[in-house]
Amino acid sequence: MTSTLAQQDLDHLFHPATDLRGLRESGPIIWSRGQGVYIWDQDGRQYLEGMAGLWCTALGYGEKELARVAAEQMETFCYGPLFAGRSNEPSIRLATRLSRWVPIEGARFLFGCSGSDANDAQIKLIRYYYNAIGKPEKRKILSRGNAYHGVTVATAALTGLPAFHRHFDLPMDDVIHLGSPHYYRFAEPGESEAAFVERRARELEEVIEREGADRIAAMIAEPLMGAGGVILPPAGYWERIQPILDRNDILLIDDEVVCGFGRTGQAFGCQTYGMKPATMTMAKALSSAYQPISAVAVPPFMYEAIEEAAGGVGLFAHGLTYSGHPVAAAVADRNLELMEERGLVEHAARMGERLQARLAPLADHPLVGNLRGIGLIAGLELAADKAARQAFEPSAKMGFKVAAACLDAGLVVRAIPGDIIAVCPPLIINEVQVDELVDKLS
Numbered sequence: 001m002t003s004t005l006a007q008q009d010l011d012h013l014f015h016p017a018t019d020l021r022g023l024r025e026s027g028p029i030i031w032s033r034g035q036g037v038y039i040w041d042q043d044g045r046q047y048l049e050g051m052a053g054l055w056c057t058a059l060g061y062g063e064k065e066l067a068r069v070a071a072e073q074m075e076t077f078c079y080g081p082l083f084a085g086r087s088n089e090p091s092i093r094l095a096t097r098l099s100r101w102v103p104i105e106g107a108r109f110l111f112g113c114s115g116s117d118a119n120d121a122q123i124k125l126i127r128y129y130y131n132a133i134g135k136p137e138k139r140k141i142l143s144r145g146n147a148y149h150g151v152t153v154a155t156a157a158l159t160g161l162p163a164f165h166r167h168f169d170l171p172m173d174d175v176i177h178l179g180s181p182h183y184y185r186f187a188e189p190g191e192s193e194a195a196f197v198e199r200r201a202r203e204l205e206e207v208i209e210r211e212g213a214d215r216i217a218a219m220i221a222e223p224l225m226g227a228g229g230v231i232l233p234p235a236g237y238w239e240r241i242q243p244i245l246d247r248n249d250i251l252l253i254d255d256e257v258v259c260g261f262g263r264t265g266q267a268f269g270c271q272t273y274g275m276k277p278a279t280m281t282m283a284k285a286l287s288s289a290y291q292p293i294s295a296v297a298v299p300p301f302m303y304e305a306i307e308e309a310a311g312g313v314g315l316f317a318h319g320l321t322y323s324g325h326p327v328a329a330a331v332a333d334r335n336l337e338l339m340e341e342r343g344l345v346e347h348a349a350r351m352g353e354r355l356q357a358r359l360a361p362l363a364d365h366p367l368v369g370n371l372r373g374i375g376l377i378a379g380l381e382l383a384a385d386k387a388a389r390q391a392f393e394p395s396a397k398m399g400f401k402v403a404a405a406c407l408d409a410g411l412v413v414r415a416i417p418g419d420i421i422a423v424c425p426p427l428i429i430n431e432v433q434v435d436e437l438v439d440k441l442s
């Protein structure tokens with residue numbers, strides 16, 4: 001029996017990132033409220049939110065302090081653009097706080113509304129920068145198979161997942177996709193992790209050789225890949241890749257949209273993996289999803305060149321109506337302050353150790369081909385034949401079946417194509433709830 005709401009949903013909503021035909025048969029799941037790490041559906045059933053929404057509700061649900069700050073800011077000053085040198089207090093406070101969090105000395109922060117628009121801005125800023133310093137031919141962007149960087153025209157092109165390109169006719173000319181760092185899936189038979197890393201590093205060097213370092217502007221990468229399937233870099237990967245980029249003057253755009261603000265056990269994934277990014281993209285946990293907001297960290301050398309060039313035309317012509325929206329900025333600023341007050345990054349690191357230890361026995365489960373994770377993020381890649389690393393036929397929809405079984409057990413996880421079960425709970429999760437999550441998943 002379809003409820004009236006569900007019918008209205010089917011009649012009037014266009015669901016993003018959804019199997020649209022499947023939805024007609026299954027109908028939507030309508031969530032109605034949340035508290036802490038739990039959410040409830042329309043029928044009052046409780047679930048442990050094992051995916052933090054879409055990797056984002058770091059501080060959990062129902063945080064009254066963030067609701068209070070939002071309401072207060074709406075009453076005081078609901079909107080004031082940062083265009084034309086105007087400013088607002090929450091944006092200034094947030095940028096100042098971020099400058100203490102972000103490991104890019106002297107960075108300035110350009111705000112947006114989503115990870116996609118922030119990564120899109122990254123591409124524009126980098127092109128602007130190279131034009132400004134008289135290297136307009138340095139414009140190609142490297143990305144990787146399995147990468148997820150967003151859904152705008154440019155960022156969907158950067159995304160290394162075929163479904164995000166197919167049927168969309170994206171311009172791809174200036175994007176070069178390198179091989180995925182997914183060792184378990186793409187290692188040759190018998191290839192060691194070290195040999196796999198070497199192969200990926202050589203591939204990068206060959207691409208640079210072929211295209212010319214003077215034509216490649218940047219490489220965009222997540223420290224570990226979230227939406228692509230919780231793909232951790234193989235051991236030694238960043239140690240090998242980073243110097244190649246540095247030697248060839250290729251800027252590293254660090255996409256911290258999933259990893260940022262404690263997910264991997266340190267403030268940023270780049271710190272966990274020893275990356276040295278030129279720029280950073282942040283969103284999601286930046287506001288714990290209480291408001292849509294993103295940020296690009298721009299280093300001084302880029303800012304100064306852009307300032308100089310924009311000075312020539314009198315205008316740096318990029319920005320959204322809602323860049324630095326005061327309500328979003330006030331909420332994000334208080335969100336980060338609460339993280340500081342509560343030692344949430346350290347808490348996430350402790351809970352992460354527990355989560356990984358409790359998950360470890362699942363590596364022996366006959367359905368689990370590969371278990372991987374760090375901090376409070378994990379992926380279980382299912383296999384039809386564990387020894388042969390053979391995946392299930394896509395038509396078996398095994399990942400979706402496992403995610404559906406979890407839902408029946410009162411746990412939200414996500415099935416990523418390739419039958420990968422992703423786990424990424426709110427960072428406030430406690431010991432008992434970590435155990436509950438793993439018990440239900442098991």
Ligand code: PLP
Pocket residue numbers: 054113114115116117119148149150151222226227255256257258283284
């Ligand atoms: N970058 C990464 C690593 C992401 O995981 C996402 C979204 O999941 C994005 C960018 C795009 O962010 P948004 O969905 O806010 O546009």
